[in-house]
Amino acid sequence: MIALKVYRLLPSPARRRLLRLLPAHRRIGLVQTLSRPRGGDTVHPLGARVAVTDGGVRTRAEIVATATPLEQWHRNLTAVTTALHAAGIEYHCIRNDDHLRSTVAVLDDQRPAVQRLIRSAPALSGADVRVVQVRPRRDQPDAAPTEVIQVCFPVTDARAGVVLGAQFACEIEFWSRHGDMVRAPRRNGVVDEAPARAQPVRVAAALMSHFVPEADDHTYGTRRDLAVRAPDRVGFPIDAVYTWVDGSDPQWLKRKSLALGAPDGPVHAVAANSSRYHNRDELRYSLRSLHSFAPWLRRIFLITDSQLPSWLDPSHPMITVISHAELFADLGGRSSYNSHAIESRLHRIDGLAEHFLYLNDDVFLGRPLLPNHFFHANGIAKFFPSPAQFGLGEAKPEDPPVKAAGKNNRRHIQRQFGVTITQKMKHTPFALRRSIMQQIEGMLPDEVTATARHRFRHHGDLSIPSSLHQYWAFLTAQAVPGDIEYEYADLGHPSTPARLAELLARRHRDVFCLNDTDSDPRSFAEQERMLADFLPRYLPFPAPFELPDDVVAERRKVGAGELWRRSYRPVPDARRGTPVDAPTMPNNMLNTVTDFKAVLGSREQPGRRRSDPSGERHDI
Template sequence: MRSTRRLTPPPEPPPLAPTSPRAPSRRPDPGRTMPLTAPPAAPRPWLADPPPLVRGYRRAVPLRLRRAVVAVTGPGLRRAAMRSLGGLSAASRSLRLRRARRRLRRAGLLAGSGRTVIADRRGGALVATLAPSPTPLFARAENLRLVCEALDRARIDHFVVRCYSNVGSAVGVRADQRDVVVTALATLCAEEAGYVSLPPRRGHPATPPRLGGRRGAWRRLAGASVVRFTRFHTGPGGSGEPGGRLLLGPAHGCDIEFWEPGGQGEERVLIAPRFNRTTASVPLVGEPVRAPDQLFTRLAPPVGWQPGPLVRTRPEFLTRLPDEVRFPIDVVYTWVDGSDPQWQRRRAALAGRGYHAQAANAARYANRDELRYSLRSLYLYAPWVRHIYLVTDRQVPDWLAVSHPGITVVDHHDIFDDPDALPTFNSHAIETRLHHIDGLAEHFLYFNDDVFLGSPVTPQDFFLANGVCKFFPSRALIPLPPVGPGDVPVSAAGKNNRALLAERFGPAITQKMKHTPHALRTSVLAEIEKEFPDAVRATMASRVRSPSDISVPSSLHHYYAFLTGRAVPGHLRYDYFDLAQPTIRTRLARLLRARHCQAFCLNDTVSSEHDLEDQLALVRPFLDAYFPLPSPLERAVTRQETRQPCPSPSPFP
């Protein structure tokens, strides 16, 4: 009997289709965090930005001429030239960085041990504050705290505004107090190595941040109705090069809004300089209130879940909005360690039973440690997740802190009601049983371990406030002919899904789904099990992939929920990376520089065992660079790793 715990107050390519004892099931236990391990080694050079000289060459030389150069030079010569230019650029950049460090130290901006100098992408240098485990939510909270404390010290009336940014914050002040506000902020910038800039506006690029302790920075902002304060945050390890470590900058800054007085008599008000989520004005004289900071960002856990700081605001900003997601959302992973000898022996007993080469390909079971980094991505970019369930076959990663209250390891025996169906090596079969996880929330996200969050996401990216799920159709199509022996598993399952839905509802589905986190409801999954009992039971009983399989959480659920009014198509900035493609190195480097995706998938279904070592050498440096800092779900596994407290609110209760 399963129970549901609720909480109180650029286009993608078509998708291709050490062991430990069983861990006990455990309920979520709020209020604890886990020590962090030390960061991994610095990323490899190929993941850094192209050398400035190379970037200058690309900007200055027309594309047609560059192609002509490529046509008459061999790849070896071009690589040698790139290395030479890279060496010159690195030496020049290192020299500039040392000079900037000396200059900033003389100015007193590197006082103490908590600051460092980072190279920016324009060739300059930035002062950043070191934090053991910086996250977007932590950087946002720190910038807001610094601004509010500075205004309090100067006895300036202010109120936190419910702005549209979830990764930044906003504070309103009276425009006729601009001079004293600027003085207070300039003092803050001088003390904290803070930067000021104009926030980006539609049609106008963001202005580069400048050290706000200098007069010239404020002259450039004279008359601006909104000014952004930023203290840069970075983590330990890495290099001073751009892309060499995690750097949280102006996107997580605090905007100071200058609200103009208006109206007459008792109707005197302060008028907002830009749109926000609740009100265009507040009374000129109003009684301030204090409210949890979680109310002002959808990136934070819901109010009432974890204790958080209180901030000064106005009652008008406490309005409950109809699009607020207040229900708990869990995450479910399915995971296998294909290198485990015991698992290999169990798999060998079923050798030869896969109907298609992809069903038993080594790439499907390869362990590149993706789960570790996918959990890091959750910690960084989805701190509102209530609890994580890891579904495995008598396996636990040796680095996983299984005692952490934010995660429960679920064995296949805990969710399968037919022992004859085990052991199973069919992900389609395992996926038919996810809604039988004890304690799983009604709303949850299903992750494969090769799916990662690439930038902050909110519950609204996956669910509407009324509980409706969002799904993300791909432009890749399900082939129209009936299931045949040549169909890859993902196509065969899609065709079987189509047959069931066409018989039940009429329309014939044609699109596959993107390899994103899948937003699911346990009630819909239970209804599918009752509506199509034979197909679900047959898939559950198939211990390896079969041409009769259906794919429940990754496709059937979305279309069934859509056709019954419980799901809608959504949009997520996403990309898919096939590790077997020759352009993979360049594409991963571009993703690391831009960090423009909310989610991405590193998938491989066709590589042989001989390819896996090369892929590991490619993927691990990329993941180390993108997600350099451990999550609270990792335990120290070597003596060299240190344990540090997590300074930011844990994303896991």
């Protein structure tokens, strides 16, 4: 990080002079060289234990091939409850104020027994154990800080760049007895004190943390009076939707060229430039971020123009791939090169949840998030206004398509609600509701259909999920502004490598966007090298819907369009009774994938095993 600090200490004129030494398309490489952090290139073998820094504390972590925060949350809590049960120490689990950690409560007179257990229990062998000071209960502001014991099993990737440790620890806290009552030593998510005698029950893990999905079938022991559902827990299903294209695919390029030869109207230069369709495998890592940081998502829908990513297993139960032929079936089933048009049809996806996140493949979650970041528990969506504005006046053909669509949105908001909007939205996951998009189409049928018919971005388009939906929902009391820690980086800007180095070092953003608006094609190679260095370091653990590397290598030789063609089979669409494109695994790849899954079959998936053996009566 020394080079990064030195680069940032340079005055702006000196930075600019430094960058001017190279052609524009080489400047990114220079800044990346200056800002790339040292170290982290040693690849450690699986199972090794290496020195890492976790939460400012030096400890040792195990090298693993795959891991997620949710898996570690369960592993830590299960180990503690298993050890307590084996030792005959009564306990109950209770919701932690920090939903990324779990809490186990034990009576204070059992503290010596717990301390001995921590050192000797087989279930806790190899655990990182810390005694930490925490603030006392809120009704005791003058009390001294209380101690809790944090237990975790730190793991890391082969380069020891990502550590999953104390952030997901199980915390053992000690409750004091006061007559026939017991009292919590600090604030928790349920109660300050409770009767000493209580009926033990086993409850779903989802009651212990908002981070745990509803479908998770782990159970843990607690008291019946603590087995309560929080009013702010999001209990409805949430899906995710992506749009994706591989702009280097020969079949797709041929279709695009033919479409440009017969456009629906004037095509703005930005609407058809190669930057809009360039594929750098961002989708792979964006999906990794969802798998790791949003385990509460139910399903992921991927909209493509009859293409398949080489690394994606479309047979995975969480993944549904939809072609333009299906999405635009009522308009002739033709390909679209207009994201506004594709987005105008999202609410027509069969089986999509009422509440869903819409993401472009250049948007990534940066750390574990709760559903509450995007939706309130009563169903109201959140949106994140940007300080950027789209200007005054009516949309004109020469306007950049994004600004033109924003102006069109404003015109309809003015007509419907009598207010004037000026702000864009941050480039984050958009929290959407199908019913609101249906309302918009019902009120503006001609405009929505016209947008869907434009095969390239058009100055008459609406941008529904990225702007119109948010304001429409807000003005009908169905959405409210929210806050999110966010980073936006333009891949073509020479400062981007330095910003990525900071992201990698601090991991301090909820969401980040790595956008490419209109880059010089000569800089694509440098941008690809930059992302190929950054993304695997930030998100090193593969998701279960990724294919093994040897299969991916073979599939890359084929191309995204040919992969789709080989996996195509007509499937009746129940809504129309006509065949539509539906992806299946190519026959020559199916056995390889099946064998790969058999090899990893012993690896348990999150939410598929039972935890905490105790079901006996508790005294607290």
